[in-house]
Amino acid sequence: TRDLPTVRIAFNRPEVRNAFRPGTVDELYRAMDHARMTPDVATVLLTGNGPSPKDGGHSFCSGGDQRIRGRDGYRYADGETQETIDPARAGRLHILEVQRLMRTMPKVVIAVVNGWAAGGGHSLHVVSDLTIASRQHGKFKQTDATVGSFDAGYGS
Template identity: 60%
Template sequence: MSKIKWQTAIEFEDITYKKCNGVARIAFNRPNVRNAFRPKTTSELYKAFYDANEDTSIGVVLLSAEGPSIKDGVWSFCSGGDQKARGHQGYVGEDGYHRLNILEVQRLIRFMPKAVIAVVPGWAVGGGHSLHVVCDLTLASKEHAIFKQTDADVTSFDGGYGSAYLAKMVGQKKAREIFFLGRNYSAQDAYEMGMVNAVIPHEDLEDTAYQW
């Protein structure tokens, strides 16, 4: 049982946002849809990261996920854009404009002057995979973390920072393999190719991330 005394910073619908002793924890909270993001999710992510960036008491941000799914017990970090929320002309925000804004979230993560650690308890897929890539560090669940790109499957491609940073991490050829073939990679696979910093027993994942 974790002894970290998280305090809710701001109430959101699609994410949770908490703080404790200089650490902020932002977590996807749509486990029954594999923590896929929709325009509301990315808007809330941006607001939470912006708040953490502006809070001078915060030095580190953990990007994690709630779970598991109550439907099937599967753990997910993030499965990318919610395809059920995507219309024929793309995603539409609550303001009626066509937008998803995940690039703005990636940009804020990359350039905020605070360390961002991806805490991956399960599936990191598509846009969710790219999000962990743009973080400064990644810790992955030994038992449940799986990494996968699905761009070819959904006729989309990461035009943000994920593809470029992945190539820097694992090399151009390996990055193309990951994007083109859409294979599943375990936490150990990801660690060995330099995409993950540490593979942690699932029950210790959150506490270890906080200690880092």
């Protein structure tokens, strides 16, 4: 047997509980796809950076950033147009594509839940192959109905 490397992919928006935006989802998809295509990678650890500068709390991911959600869904940054958006992007917030990639890639995806896994973050831990969380710090909540949303994919 041979030991293969593990890669760590982390949400890095601790000031908003590692909520994702369309650009964050694009980055996550590219990082996961790169790990999928790299033969020397066996395992992906998905986690969230922290602590929050507001209260010192940690979060895995709190799902979609509700501050940029419009009446017709999540939006890319102000000033972006169809011409400036990378054509590899599948849509405004294509978290379902990330979930599909996580479920079908031939690598083990482990969610390392170091705080809140809420909303879309909860869904990401559900579609991972394994979740590691401590009783003291792991917190799980599905908030879709609370914010008038729905589960984007595999059901949590």
